[in-house]
Structure formats: structure tokens, C-alpha cells
Amino acid sequence: MPIYEYEPLSPEAGCDKCANRLEVIQGINEPSLSVCPYCGQRVKKIISWCRAAVVETPEEQTRVNKKIGEYEKEGMWSHAAELGDKHSEKIKDKNMKSRALENYKKAGYSVSSLEKHAKDT
Ligand SMILES: [Zn+2]
Incomplete structure (x- = not known):
């Protein structure tokens, strides 16, 4: 399953988890996260090919x-x-x-x- 990365919309408001980029293993068909599961901050998915190659x-x-x-x-x-x-x-x-x-x-x-x-x- 692919690993997706999220970062908070306001990085300074994020918790330890999401402020340092939150890595989430999700199925292709699973909906994207809209909030951090740890602190509830709004997060956005990061699209980064380089990073995607590295996380694997x-x-x-x-x-x-x-x-x-x-x-x-x-x-x-x-x-x-x-x-x-x-x-x-x-x-x-x-x-x-x-x-x-x-x-x-x-x-x-x-x-x-x-x-x-x-x-x-
Ligand atoms: Zn968080």
C-alpha cells in the first residue's frame, strides 16, 4: 500500500506528528485525510515524487x-x-x-x- 504524506495547513499549529510530516499508509481508493488524526489540525496531502521514492x-x-x-x-x-x-x-x-x-x-x-x-x- 502506498504511503501518503500530509502536512498541516498551518505548520506552526500542527502537533509533533503532522508538523514533521505525517506519513499515512492508505489504499489507493481510501479518501484523503483532511485533518490530522492526532491533533485535528487541517492537513493537506503532499505530492512529492522524490519523497515517495524514498519512503518505500x-x-x-x-x-x-x-x-x-x-x-x-x-x-x-x-x-x-x-x-x-x-x-x-x-x-x-x-x-x-x-x-x-x-x-x-x-x-x-x-x-x-x-x-x-x-x-x-
Ligand atoms: Zn497533528
């Missing part, structure tokens, strides 16, 4: 990171690399990307940029 990731990212860690522990470098590579593309995470490249290297993959890097060092 923490759980998934934790899961993926954990999985990559498991693969690394098992020495399954190509698995770790592929998972990290794919996921880093999705969430545009440079750290995960370089970790994936590192794992490709350990897996013995021939990655041109890595080869270049290896030669330089």
Missing part, C-alpha cells in the same frame, strides 16, 4: 543490505554483486553500487572499469 526504500533497503551481507558472508560474490547492482540502480545508491562492483571483482567478473582501476593501482 528503508525497509526494502534494509532487507537487501542484509541479503547482500549474507551472500558476502557465504562468499557468494556474484549473488551479492548482482543483487546490489540491481538494487543500487533502482535507488541510485552510489555506495551500494561500488560495493556491488567490489563484489563483481571478488566473483572474478571482468568489469572494464574495475580492470582499469586495477591497472591504475
Whole structure:
């Protein structure tokens, strides 16, 4: 289910919850909130693609990171690399990307940029 964000119409009047942006999990067909369920202030839905992309990731990212860690522990470098590579593309995470490249290297993959890097060092 998507997570929607709301902010109070008058931020200074909002409570701790809504003044810092209220995140609500709602079905597509559920009506929008018009007031904060905690303090009753009038709220409006925030439409933000960037934020929408981010709110979905923490759980998934934790899961993926954990999985990559498991693969690394098992020495399954190509698995770790592929998972990290794919996921880093999705969430545009440079750290995960370089970790994936590192794992490709350990897996013995021939990655041109890595080869270049290896030669330089
Ligand atoms: Zn509130």
C-alpha cells in the first residue's frame, strides 16, 4: 500500500506528528485525510515524487543490505554483486553500487572499469 504524506495547513499549529510530516499508509481508493488524526489540525496531502521514492526504500533497503551481507558472508560474490547492482540502480545508491562492483571483482567478473582501476593501482 502506498504511503501518503500530509502536512498541516498551518505548520506552526500542527502537533509533533503532522508538523514533521505525517506519513499515512492508505489504499489507493481510501479518501484523503483532511485533518490530522492526532491533533485535528487541517492537513493537506503532499505530492512529492522524490519523497515517495524514498519512503518505500528503508525497509526494502534494509532487507537487501542484509541479503547482500549474507551472500558476502557465504562468499557468494556474484549473488551479492548482482543483487546490489540491481538494487543500487533502482535507488541510485552510489555506495551500494561500488560495493556491488567490489563484489563483481571478488566473483572474478571482468568489469572494464574495475580492470582499469586495477591497472591504475
Ligand atoms: Zn497533528
